[in-house]
Amino acid sequence: MPKGTVKDGEETEEAVIREIKEETGLKNFKVETLIAEDFWKNDDGAVHQRFFYEIYVTESLDEWEYQPTGGGEEKGLTFRYFWISSPNETELVRGHGDYLDYIF
DSSP: OOOOOOOTTOOHHHHHHHHHHHHHOOOSEEEEEEEEEEEEEOTTSOEEEEEEEEEEESSOOSEEEEOOSSOGGGTTOOEEEEOOSSTTSSOOSTTTTTTGGGTO
């Protein structure tokens, strides 16, 4: 589940597009619709506004690895991506699977 921050002056849909490209390497996708918006309290007490979008991917591998290009905490990491077919198919980091039941 790619995630990120909305930069000053950036629309949330623009941030989604940028973050998907930076974190997954996907190029052939379309932002379909906003499915949920909430406020989430991180373990350190910080509260973040979150936006969840449904994305339609037109072309992709079943599994792939990608080194994010956005810098920051992800610099030097390699992410492993794969598709799931139900909301409970795999365990995700706390908060990353929120609202999956909206698209399955």
